[in-house]
Amino acid sequence: MASSAVLREVTLTLPMLPDMEIAASKTATALAEFMEMSSDKIDEVRMAVVEACINSFEHSRADDRKVEIQFAVLGNDEPERLQITIRDSGVGFTPESLVKPRIEDKLKAASKRGWGLTIIKGLMDEVDIHSGPGGTTVVMSKLR
Amino acid sequence: MKIPARHRAGITILEPKGKITIGVGDVALREAVHEALEAGSTKILINLKDVSTIDSSGIGELVSAYTSVTNRGGALRLLHLPPKVQDILQITQLVTVFEVLDDEEEAVATFED
Amino acid sequence: MMKSEPRVHVEVESRLENVELVQIAVESSLAQLDLSDDDAHQIGISIREAVANAIKHGNQGDVSKLVKVEMGIDDGDLLIRVHDQGVGFDVNGVPNPLEPENLLRRNGRGILLMHQFMDQIEYTFQPESGTVVEMRKELAVLRSNSAKQQEEEKQ
Numbered sequence: 111m112a113s114s115a116v117l118r119e120v121t122l123t124l125p126m127l128p129d130m131e132i133a134a135s136k137t138a139t140a141l142a143e144f145m146e147m148s149s150d151k152i153d154e155v156r157m158a159v160v161e162a163c164i165n166s167f168e169h170s171r172a173d174d175r176k177v178e179i180q181f182a183v184l185g186n187d188e189p190e191r192l193q194i195t196i197r198d199s200g201v202g203f204t205p206e207s208l209v210k211p212r213i214e215d216k217l218k219a220a221s222k223r224g225w226g227l228t229i230i231k232g233l234m235d236e237v238d239i240h241s242g243p244g245g246t247t248v249v250m251s252k253l254r
Numbered sequence: 255m256k257i258p259a260r261h262r263a264g265i266t267i268l269e270p271k272g273k274i275t276i277g278v279g280d281v282a283l284r285e286a287v288h289e290a291l292e293a294g295s296t297k298i299l300i301n302l303k304d305v306s307t308i309d310s311s312g313i314g315e316l317v318s319a320y321t322s323v324t325n326r327g328g329a330l331r332l333l334h335l336p337p338k339v340q341d342i343l344q345i346t347q348l349v350t351v352f353e354v355l356d357d358e359e360e361a362v363a364t365f366e367d
Numbered sequence: 368m369m370k371s372e373p374r375v376h377v378e379v380e381s382r383l384e385n386v387e388l389v390q391i392a393v394e395s396s397l398a399q400l401d402l403s404d405d406d407a408h409q410i411g412i413s414i415r416e417a418v419a420n421a422i423k424h425g426n427q428g429d430v431s432k433l434v435k436v437e438m439g440i441d442d443g444d445l446l447i448r449v450h451d452q453g454v455g456f457d458v459n460g461v462p463n464p465l466e467p468e469n470l471l472r473r474n475g476r477g478i479l480l481m482h483q484f485m486d487q488i489e490y491t492f493q494p495e496s497g498t499v500v501e502m503r504k505e506l507a508v509l510r511s512n513s514a515k516q517q518e519e520e521k522q
Contacts, residue, residue, distance in 0.1 A: 120385070122392055123376035133375065133396035140391045144384065276419050277383040307408070309415045310476035318473045338408055345483050346476050347465050 117190065118144075118183040124163070126175045131163035134179050138194060141181050145190055147254050155192060155252050158233040162196045162248050165226040170200025170246060190254045191235070199245040255279065257286040265365050266295040267333075267358075271304040274312030279305075283312065287319040287330075296328025297365045301358075303334035308342055320352065329353075333361050374439035379418075381426040381434060381451075386418050389436055393447075396438070400508060409484035410445065410504060416477035417449040417500050425451030425498050443510040444486070444503045455492040 122137055124130040135156045142152045159179075166177045180195040231237045234250040241247070257279075260267040268286050273279050283300075290298055298319070302308075308316075316332075323330040331353045335343065343349045355361035375396045379385035393414055397407065418434055426432035435450040464475045481488055487503040 118382070119380060120388060120392075121376070121378040123374075124396065125374065127399065129399045130375075130396060132398060133392050136395040137377075137388065137392045140388050144388075273387075275415060276386045278387055307411070309412055309419075310474075310480055311419065313476055314473040317471055321471055342412075342480065345480060347470065351470055 114184045115186040116182050117185050118181075120181045122179045122181070124177055124179065126167040126170075126172070126177060131160045131167070134163050134196075135159045137179075138181060138192070141183060142192055142252075145183055145192060145254050147192070147252070151252060151254075154233040155194070158230045158250060158252075159194060159196075161226045161229050161233075162194075162250070165248075166196060166198045166200070166246065169203070170198040172198045172200035172245065174199060184251070191251045192254070193249065193251040195247060195249045197245065197247045202241040202243055202246050204241065255282050257282050259286060259290065261295075263362055263365070264295075265297040265299055265362060266290040266293075267299045267301055269301045269304065273307045274305055274315065275307055275309040276311035280311045280315045283315045283319065287315075287322065291322060291326065291328075296323060296326050298323055298328065298330045299333055299355075299358075299361055299365070300330065301333040302336060302339050305336060305339055308339050310346075313342060313346055313348065317348065317351070329365060331355060331361060331364065333358060374437055376438075377436045379434055380430050381422040381428055381432050382430060383419070383422060385434070386415050386422065389418050389434075390415050393436065393438055397445075400506070402506065402508065406504070406506060410447075413481045413484045413502055413504075414447060414449070416481050417447070417502065420456070420477055421449050421451035421453070421498070421500070424456040425453035427453060440509055441503075443505070443512075445506050445509060447485075447502045447504075449500045449502075450497060452497040455494070455498050458490055 118141070120137065120141065122134060124133055138155050138159045139152055142155050163177060176198070178197045182193045184191050184193055227239065230248070230250060235253050236251045238249040239246070257268050257270045260269065268290070270279055270283055274283055287298065320330045333355050335354055343352065353364070355364065375393065377389050377392045379389055390411055394407065394411055397410065414436065418436065421434045422428065426434065432452040437448045439446050458478060461475050461478055462469050462472070464470070464472065464479050469475065481502065485502040485504045489501045491499045491501070
């Protein structure tokens with residue numbers, strides 16, 4: 111009956127340190143390969159995971175300096191999807207406070223970063239963001 | 255993942271690549287040896303040149319392949335051990351069990367009598 | 368307890384294909400330590416063996432039971448803990464794989480490899496929570512870092 115049974119689940123907790131996002135993206139890649147996702151889609155997942163982790167590392171200001179990443183392969187009814195939940199206990203933000211970056215402004219700005227959420231939404235099939243004083247949770251998924 | 259096999263002078267040469275570890279290459283190795291035996295080949299040479307990692311599970315498969323082949327009156331030998339595999343065979347003292355060769359011509363010749 | 372953060376945690380269900388996954392996660396999070404190729408290989412094999420044992424013998428392949436791996440730096444050592452939720456297993460019950468009569472057995476070499484590659488291994492079993500295998504490895508690169516740190520703290 112239920113269409114989104116969890117076929118496989120892995121939780122990874124990483125310290126917010128340089129290059130730790132690679133551990134997250136490699137784990138995502140391995141799971142996506144296990145699902146036999148196409149290599150183009152795997153690249154997109156990998157980039158989205160890196161973006162989401164770096165966003166959290168750079169902006170969350172979480173006291174525990176940790177990010178928890180949950181990977182779940184969901185399926186039963188075809189097609190399967192890979193759902194990735196990235197959670198920190200930082201200061202959070204309100205979605206309204208984020209002005210959608212305009213490329214003209216970005217090109218002029220000193221920092222070329224800050225594209226995170228826009229990029230993630232473009233790379234994944236579904237992205238859901240919950241953020242508040244208790245932290246930020248990004249739930250994103252990609253169909254196989 | 256299927257392990258490529260070549261045939262030469264009545265010898266089946268298996269050439270696994272990458273990992274022979276639990277859940278990755280161990281079952282593939284077992285199947286490849288089984289297939290060779292089913293096809294009537296009892297002279298098996300496993301070329302480990304491109305194997306990056308082997309764990310206790312992979313070692314277990316090598317040992318059990320060795321026993322199955324030997325039990326059928328055949329011979330199983332190893333070719334081109336990378337240092338990491340060599341190290342693990344040393345620790346498990348299986349260097350005393352396996353005949354290990356560094357040269358394919360020489361290895362093929364050892365099967366000739 | 369592991370005194371010094373940061374640590375990496377990985378939690379997986381008891382499926383054999385997760386051995387590879389844990390290994391990938393751990394290996395890539397160690398990348399920033401700049402380990403030698405040999406150290407990385409030895410740590411990788413030890414983690415594989417410990418996780419495989421936890422899945423097969425600890426949790427006895429019960430998918431609903433989890434295996435948790437914690438990794439951190441403690442006192443200049445790399446410290447790895449592998450937890451299972453099983454009923455415990457008798458490490459000493461494994462026949463010595465180096466005895467001539469055991470050389471041709473298929474199984475039983477995992478613990479030997481772990482002992483060979485890590486400097487210290489300790490098993491703790493608690494009926495309510497399962498087995499914890501704690502492995503330590505002295506790493507030159509960590510020792511020199513922690514010495515530097517102590518030096519800085521003194522100043």
